[in-house]
Amino acid sequence: MGLIGANELKKKAMIALDGQPFVVLDVVFASPSARSSAAMVKVKVRNLLTGAVLDKNFKTGEKFDEPDVEMPPASFLYADVNDYHFMDDASYEQFSIPVEKLKDIKGYIREGLALQAMKYNEAYVSLELPPYVELKVTTTEPGVRGDSSGSVLKPATLETGLQVRVPIYVKEGDVVRVNTQTGEVAGRA
Numbered sequence: 001m002g003l004i005g006a007n008e009l010k011k012k013a014m015i016a017l018d019g020q021p022f023v024v025l026d027v028v029f030a031s032p033s034a035r036s037s038a039a040m041v042k043v044k045v046r047n048l049l050t051g052a053v054l055d056k057n058f059k060t061g062e063k064f065d066e067p068d069v070e071m072p073p074a075s076f077l078y079a080d081v082n083d084y085h086f087m088d089d090a091s092y093e094q095f096s097i098p099v100e101k102l103k104d105i106k107g108y109i110r111e112g113l114a115l116q117a118m119k120y121n122e123a124y125v126s127l128e129l130p131p132y133v134e135l136k137v138t139t140t141e142p143g144v145r146g147d148s149s150g151s152v153l154k155p156a157t158l159e160t161g162l163q164v165r166v167p168i169y170v171k172e173g174d175v176v177r178v179n180t181q182t183g184e185v186a187g188r189a
Helices: none
Strands: 003-005 014-017 020-030 040-047 053-059 063-065 073-079 083-088 094-098 114-120 123-128 132-140 153-158 163-167 175-179 185-188
Touching (some): 014 063, 083 123, 094 123, 153 175, 163 175, 163 185
Antiparallel strands (some): 014 020, 083 094, 132 153, 132 175, 175 185
């Protein structure tokens, strides 16, 4: 395990704070003010064990341990009322993650989806989605005749229950590419 300086932090970096693993969601470098000569780093982090999102401020000279996190490839198998079930593609071990931990990303998870699991201390704690997923449109309103600009968006429901806005030309049964970071549709697949 190496040390990471606060001035080296970037999105998706993993650090250990108070013995807990965190992933960096956002980083802002603040220049020194007249009252303080030390530059600050403002960081938004998510705890991999609890899912809690915190805002933290650090001095640029602070150092952090890298947590012992493995990222094996995994596949989604199925979901039940309490858990989502996956398979570690490297070891063929099956594992589950509670629905509460996946509430922000469950709309992007469909059967057979290839993603990365996060293992901390030999326990599966979280998932990392691919940048884009392809999902089928199950319900949407028909397009309005005469509007072919492509800039008009309409609401749609995808196969996972995810609610998105799609271009007017997209119809039920189409498969669309959805950005997992922003939730925006990037066009037909």
